Amino acid sequence: MILTNCAACAAPLGLALGKKCGRCSTRYCGPACQKQHWDGGHKELCKKIKKTGGAEQYNANRKYSEAVAVAAEACAEDTKGQTCYICTQALHWKTKEGLVRMCACRGTAGFAHVSCLAEQAKLLYAEAEENNLDWKAKNARYNRWHTCSLCEQMYHGVVRCALGWACWKTYLGRPEADEIRCNAMNQLGLGLTAANHHDAALSVKQAELSMLRRVGAPVENILGAQSNLAMTYRAFGQHEQALDLQREVYSVCLRLFGEHQHTLLAANNYASTLVKLQRYQEARSLLRKMIPVARRVLGESEELTLKMRWIYARALFEDPGATLDDLREAVTTLENTARTVRRVFGGAHPDTVEIEGRLLLARAALRARETPSSEADDLAARFGSL
Known part of the structure; x- marks a missing residue:
């Protein structure tokens, strides 16, 4: 079930608790809410809902x-x-x-x-x-x-x-x-995330993970659901909670699958959250190890490989302790990656927009380090909101 809240008061119900309308299966937290909803208009819709399925x-x-x-x-x-x-x-x-x-x-x-x-x-x-x-x-x-x-x-x-x-x-x-029903729930959660409907996505992904565990789904499916849930935690700013879950997923994937796409995706998500938490050295260390694997397993132009490269560049130029060489490496990495992303996905794709924005910031950071302070201040004012 994706409907995990009372139809009358919106209280969370979980997956098994609550009371259902005997005709159409609309869910409530108790008889009082069911009666209130019935008198408030549900009685006119009940037959239509049942007829729909x-x-x-x-x-x-x-x-x-x-x-x-x-x-x-x-x-x-x-x-x-x-x-x-x-x-x-x-x-x-x-x-x-x-x-x-x-x-x-x-x-x-x-x-x-x-x-x-x-x-x-x-x-x-x-x-x-x-x-x-x-x-x-x-x-x-x-x-x-x-x-x-x-x-x-x-x-x-x-x-x-x-x-x-x-x-x-x-x-x-x-x-x-x-299996196809489980996959459909996964697609819904990812679709909601893609449209930034994070509240709804969280509910769907929590329901998906609970369902997969209940039906004894394959471990890779459960790990995928955990990873997706962690990304939703991140969208809510719960970065430490997301990091704990992503660290666990990456560790299990590395042990079970080795150099596999599952492991690479887990590494990418883990590194991205490390950058969010400003743990730049840990992110760089992880990505220096996994980017060559991604190139070998997936190829230079695959979306995941490209994302890992621009997260690595962020871990370089966003670090307050970055050296001049770090900044130059970040700009070079982003320039090369941006060209590939634009060629593969086109200029309007969100990945292209994201990476070209990061490239502007990296170039600004490099020029700020190489120019007098007055010009550096001007660059920071121009690009600081990106």
Whole structure:
């Protein structure tokens, strides 16, 4: 269940506690709240919610529609005069929704309706299940829920959020231990994070971790859920709590998987939080060890490798004790990484925006060290808010 709060008073219920409406499964903390909600308008909605498939399905459908509207509005300027590459229409024939594009596609490529992307992913995965394809083929088709089939880069921002709700509403009716249902909850949590809905993401990720432990999920799935939860703690400023969890995840991944993508992702998250806590030397030490592994295992242009390089650069130039050589290394690292990020993801991608902003700061820090104090003060005033 994603609905973990009382529908009347919003008190946290957890995953198993509370009282449910006998017809539609809307959840309450007790009989008093249930009666209050019924008298306050629930009785008019109860049959409709049940007909939809119950409270969880009704909530997912509603949140999905809201997220699609937000995504289409956010992309409206970029998609003017374009058509969906799947259905070839500007407006969706059924929902009348507008187009979106939140990946690395450039030019006239990559425009689509969220509904078309979701339906395509749903049909492809259903076909894989029906034909009993192996896990590799199923995984490639499932990836359509979060990755563009044209540029092969992940969606981001509000489009990722809308597709997260689409994935969850598609599979939430399956048994709790069903793998695709677990994956759908994961996609929803990541989508909410991508759109900066951290309150909602925290609730989903806590529910996901509890569910995975309850159903005896594989250890890599549980570690992934812990890592995602830690990143949400960070978004709330709970950096020490996030660091403890990320240190544990990295240690377990290193022991179980060695030089694997799971370990590299855990190392990246751990290092990022170390930088947030201004523990720069620890972050540099970790990344100097893991970046060569990422280059060898993933490649120079893979997103995770690039992120590790710019976190390493931050650990260099943000350190108050950085030497002149440290600052020069940071600028060189960011310049090389920024060129690759722009080539791979395009100028509008959030990774490109982030790293180019960091490059401005690193260059300012270097020039401030190399110039008289008056010019240094001017640079600090210009770039200090980035």
